[in-house]
Amino acid sequence: MGEFLQVVPNEFRLQMELAIHFWNEAGVELPFELVLNARDGSWNINVLYERHFGVVFGENRFCVLMWVCAENAFELPQSITLPCGVEEVCELKLRSSKGMFIVNAKTNIDGNWVLFGNEWKRLVGAHNINSNAYLIFQKENGLMYDIKVCREADPYFELNIQEHHKNWVTIPAAFIDVYDVRSMKVVLISLKGRFKLQVKHFRGRGRKQSKHIVFGTGWKDFYKRNYLSNGAKCRFQLMKASGNQSADTFMMNVVVKK
Structure with missing residues (x-):
């Protein structure tokens, strides 16, 4: 050819x-x-x-890019068909590293298949699926699929600077869980240089006992040297570990837009 x-x-x-x-x-x-x-x-x-x-x-496999975190329902690409009757609601078994999830599937008015139901919502929560993720569905048999959640190589979170950020910044809980950011030190790299910070861990109050990680000692210097102020937007991008990087330290590239 x-x-x-x-x-x-x-x-x-x-x-x-x-x-x-x-x-x-x-x-x-x-x-x-x-x-x-x-x-x-x-x-x-x-x-x-x-x-x-x-x-x-x-x-027997297809990939789906999660453009938006579809917590309650998710529409599959137009090219995907499922072995179910078009007018009926069928149950899919999605097996992942977090267990088995039974979700409902039905076509919408455009003829595309939509996954929904409480088990779909639980799957999204279990894997902290967000807009940085994409899914790989591998058909096993019948209506069972193995599902794998993949993520960007250089994940990030964004922060709109407010008054209280002069003293501290909390790393989003979902970011911590997904990318296992649990080290004790962080190096922030910006146009103004490299800044070494200590990281503080603490647990919130109440039933959920949510975990928080906060930029501690060194953050005020970063804030001042980068001339941050209300309304500035910071993008914190997690960088790949280098060979000479300490195991208890993670590095983030910071882009500041004012």
Whole structure:
């Protein structure tokens, strides 16, 4: 059939848009099954065209990007069909590292499948699924899927500076749980240099006993040296650990917008 050059984008783990003109010139009608042979093995891939996603979906597997944290219900891409009757509500079993979750599935007025129900909400909470995540569904048998939650390589959280932030900043609880940020020290890197901070751990009051991690000693110096004030927006991006980085320290790149 010939060859074509495919540039691999940063988001290739979520989707891979192929050179559609190549397949048109080759006289291949979509959809079709493509066999990929590589040094490590061979894979059967379903190739299809879908306006918004334009992706390659693996055999019995599909990926879904969580554009927004869909806590109560989640609409699957238009290309995905489930082995259920279109007009009926069926139950899917989603097995993850957190256990088994039984969710409802039904088509909406656009004909797309929607996952919903209390178990879906519990799954979202158990995995702290947010807009930085995407899901991989692997079909096992019938209406059972293995589900894996994947996240961005360089996660971040954003903060709108307010008056009380002069003295402390609390790292969001969901960020702590998802990325296991539990070290005792942090190094913040900004255009004004590197700042070493101590991290304080404390537990909130009440039934839930929520855990909090706060930037402690060193934060006031960071605040002052970066000329932070009310209304400024800071993006704290967790950086990959380097070989010479202490095990009890994590590093964050901070971008300040005023």
